[in-house]
Amino acid sequence: MDINDENIIEITEELSCEFEVARALRDYPKDTVVIENVKGFDIPVVSGICNTREKIAKSINCEVSEITEKIIEASDNPIKVDKFTDLSEYNTLEIDLDKIPILTHYKRDGGKYITAGVVFARDPETGIQNASIHRMMVLDNKRLVIRIVPRNLYTYFQKAQKLGEDLEIAIAIGMDPAILLASTTSIPIDYNEMEVANAFKDGELTLIKIGDLEVPQADIILEGKISVTETVSEGPFVDLTDTYDIIRDQPVINLEKMHIKKDNPHYHAIIPAGFEHKLLQGLPQEPRIFKSVKNAVPTVENVVLTEGGCCWLHAVVSINKQTEGDGKNAIMAALSAHPSLKHCVVVDTDVNVFDAEDVEYAISTRVKGDRDIMIVPNVRGSSLDPVAESDGTTTKIGVDATKSLKTLEKFERVSFGE
Ligand SMILES: C/C(=C\C(=O)O)CCOP(=O)(O)O
C-alpha cells in the first residue's frame, strides 16, 4: 500500500494487537502511524491515513474547502471502470483470520473488530455492485458478525434473504483513501461507488475481478458470504461519539479465502471514535446537507460536520446572507437533511467554518439569544446521542450567528481591513 504521507510515525516497539496497538495509536490522533512490530504477526498495522481533512483533500486532489464540491462532482459524474487486473500480485490462502493483526480496541469491546473493511456485494436482482464500510467483529478464525444499517447493503441482504441464498461478498482492507471515501458516499442504490472512486482518480482506477465482484487493489482481500439465516450478538463497540453502541443481533459472515498482497502488505485499522472514524463516517454527509441548504438558501458557501461534534451531531454552515431569515432557513434545511444532526450554527462567509475559534467568535459577537436561537423539542435524533429519550427523540438547536443586515456596520472586522 502506498502511504501518501511524508510524516509517517513509525513505532518499532513490539505491541500486542489486544489493546496495546490501539493504546499507542491514541497518542497520535492526527498522524499517520505504522506499527511495524505486532506481536505474533508478520503484517504491520497502519492507521490514520484519513484522519485529517488535509489528507482527504490531498487524496482527491483539492483544497479542504473544496471537498464537498469535489464529492458532489464525482457522485454526479461517475466514470465506468475499464481497467482490470488479476490476483497475480497476491498470495491466496485458505481463510485464517488469526494471521491478520485485527485489533481489540477498548476493554469492554465485544471482541476483535475489523474497522476499515470495505464490503463489496452485488444486488441479487439488478446485479449492481455496492461498496460500503462496516464494522465486523471476529467470531473465530473463519467467521465475522457484521453490523448492517438500513442502507444499500441491507437492501441487498433482504433480497438475498427472500431468495434464500447467502450473499456473496468480498472485504477489502488497506487501500487508497480516495477509494475509501468513495465507499462511504451517500449515493443512490443504483450507483456503483467504484465509479465515483474512478471519477476521483480521473478514470485511472484499476480493479481486480474476483468471482462476480470488482474489488480495488487492497492489501488484504477476504472472500465469503453473508448468511441469510444465522445471526449472533454484535458489540459492544465504541461508536463515533466515543460512547458504547448497544449490542444487537446481526448477520454472520462465513469466510472462505483470503488474498494478501505479496509486496509489503499492511493491515489498516481505524480507531473507533478517532478522527479517521469520524471523518470517514461524517464527511460524506456534508454534500447531502449542502444540497439541501442550497435549495433553501442558494448562497450557501460551505457545510462542515465539525470534529468536535463527532462529525455527526454538530454542523456549521456558511451563507452569503441576502435577506433577513436566511440563517434560520439554512438551519431548518440542514437539520432535516441529516436527521442525526443536533446542533447547527450558521455563519457569514467572513467566518472560517473549519476554524472552531472563528465560529465561536461569530457566536459571541453576532448572536442575540432571544432572537437567534431556535429550539426544536421532540424530534428524532441520532441513536448515538447520549441525551436522547428512549423513543429516539431529542431536542435540536439552531444558532443563527449571521450578522443582522440592519446594522452591518457594527460587525465590520476591523483587523480584516487595512
Ligand atoms: C449506524 C450509524 C450511522 C450509519 O452508518 O449510517 C450511526 C448512528 O446513526 P444514527 O442515524 O445517527 O442513529
Ligand SMILES: [Mn+2]
Ligand atoms: Mn451504495
